Amino acid sequence: MILSSYTIEKRLAPSSTAFIFIPVLSIVLALIFGAVFLNLSGFNFIEIYTKMFTGAFGSYYGLTETIVRSIPLTITGLGVALAFRMQLWNIGGEGQLYMGAFAATWVALSFPSGSAWWLLPAMVLLSMLAGGLWALLPAIPKALWGVNEIITTLMLNYVAIFWVDYLVYGPWKDPNGFNFPLTAQFGPGAILPALGNSRIHAGLFFGIILAVLFYIVIYHTRWGYEIRVTGENPNSAKYAGMNTLKNIILVMVVSGAVCGLAGMSEVSGIGGRLQHGLSPGYGFTAIIVAWLSRLNPFAIIIVSFLLGGLQVGGYIVQTSGIPSSMVSMLQGMLLFFVLGGELLTNYRISKTPVTMSGVDNR
Amino acid sequence: MLADALPATIAKGLKESMSNSYLVELKNITKKFPGVIANDKVNFNVKKGEIHALLGENGSGKSTLMSILSGLYRPDEGEIIINGTRMVFKSPRHAISAGIGMVHQHFKLIDSFSVAENVILGDDRIPRVLNMKEIEKNLAQLSLRYGLHINPASMVWQLSVGEKQRVEIVKMLYRGSQVLILDEPTAVLTPQETDELFRNIKEMAKSGRGIVVITHKLHEVEQIADRVTVLRKGNSVATLERDQINRQELARLMVGQEITTQCKRNTRPGTQKVLELQNVSCLNDLGLSGLKNITFEVHSGEIFGIAGVAGNGQRELAEVIYGLRKINSGSILVNGTNITGYSPRQMIDCGVALVPEDRLGTGLIPNLGTIDNLILKDYRKEKMNRGPFINWQKAKQKVSRLVDSFEVKVSSLEAPVKLLSGGNLQRLLLAREISSKPQLLIAVYPVRGLDIKATEAIHELLMGQREKGTAILLISEDLDEICKLSDRIGVLSNGSITGIISSDQADINEIGLLMMGETGAEAI
Structure with a gap:
């Protein structure tokens, strides 16, 4: 008796065509699913998608806005990707960004007339310190007692967001701000220079420099080697005498510091002040960015640009009555399909004939 | 009649099965x-009401055989006959419904569930709406009948190891198992718990069930078995009745009698003590005593073999020397320096190399390439670095040299090593460990799972190191391998060294007895 059945088996190596093809297919599928929902809500999806695309990439304003949004995504994406490399699930990028923004603001507000050459570096330094410390809090219990960092980093996000809210609604509220939840405008020395007359600011270079640094650290330094080994096989790391405890703490702190820098670049490059709702969830979207890019630093830049475009496109189509949550849904779909696609990259479905030894062979 | 046309032996078997005993x-x-x-x-067969011991070394095929009986594996050939009917088990559940219950060595219980919940888990006879009180009452009665003391309402995480085992047994009884297979049931028990288990087993056998006990402990066989079947290297060597059971004979059947040839060697072992263990004790992963007062030494240019059935402290021994496991008492010396409590990193710097038991789980990083894997031990060394950077050019040179000289077959130096065959993986591992020019090389089960050719190659590498004066601690469960390579043999049983024998005086029966925990006089 011969039956055929479908089984899922692990591929020995991810096939190279699958490596390119599956992410692309995942994105297409996510868009198709989004289209279904758009149609169900009574919209013409072709029209909406076209509008989103041209809105995000088709005009000078749209393109520069897309780049502006890709800056914090790149920086936080790189931050969390570093931790992910060591299988440390830093979900706290958002909170670390907020703490970085808080520290940078503190410097800026304390020295309203300071000049840029020392004020900006001080803001960079302190924002990174604050983000790093915010990540150190969950890193210590993780390293010493194995406390799950997903929960602790996630929870600390809300603490950081509410801390900033407290400041902008309370002690730091701009007295001349018509009661809006924001701080006073920074002095000119605390503003990152912009590119031409666009809103694109020097934070862009932070992203690019960090991506290069990320690559060098991960692939060319001893520390990066230890991160890769520990992430892939913690037993091997122990066996080779690597100090895993130290690396957990160090990687988390650096990861947090990078996310903190994103906060500085936002307050100093965009608003010139700290405000409520500073980030529309960049630190969370960063997780999607990191996964879609398979933790590759240069892919992070490209994916950030695409997801930034998705957000800008989403804002553009809001004028047609599309709810802004549509963008969150599309992002969710993307992650869902890409993670699903991951399964197909590493596994394959094969049709196997199954022979059953029956009772009839005597 | 059909039986008459068949060869005599099969006909006899057929008649027996027809008699339904x-x-x-x-x-x-x-x-x-x-x-x-x-x-x-x-x-292999099991009669009604008997306790049948299945005896054999690790790798002799005991677990495979019982996995076939309990529906985990399907045999390539042969037949399973339950109560006279031929069966093809499609799944463990199928086997359970046919009355075969297996209690695995590693319990398959859910800690956060109660005993009763664990027992009914996966049982499709249970109605959709649960009456836990009723189930607990039934369980309490069932367990009382066989003297298996458990409280059906208690949570599994609160139970001791012995109690958990009883839950597993009750689970199988509750499903109506007529044949109960216990895989090394005493491995995790205290002596008192063992006695109680044996009483329970006898009680269950009295009720007409067939009990199979997988073991490698001879005294247990003597204590409880009505019959014993000995497996060796995948073959059923003999089945003995109760009155034929004696230790000498069982040990001989278990380890075999192959005459082992001593390897020709060109040099005498050195006199310099490279490794010394003095009364070393440590705990195992369960927090119980893992090693007890281990004392031995390994000299330069000598292979010191550790024989014994796996799980008697081999892993703990390697880990404690290499600094991966905390030492409780005693001291370890390398080249006369006390290195007790050193970290693996310090051990590496002292010239200790380890070929771990678990090639892909510990020794190598499966998803990284050959280069990344081969520099694992010396990526910190100055010659591999330029400041904080790794000098990939030098690393690559070294790696291609090693790959060539150790004849590792790789498609590219960057491809993940998980694609390599077992033999190539082990060459890779040995290449890395030997290239560090160690004073002491610890090799744990170095040829496990390798074919004959690969085994030969690994043995030659080890013997080459011996000629170069490296002290080698070889831990293996294959007695032939131990006898072939070692200069001296220490036998590890239940965490203690039961004897140290010079290999030219080694008698395989004596080693067999020492492995079973019979302490012998130290020959050397």
């Missing part, structure tokens, strides 16, 4: 895995 008959069971024949035409 066997609960289980396994006939000519063959099971092959890539590169190994785990079971080769094995015959």
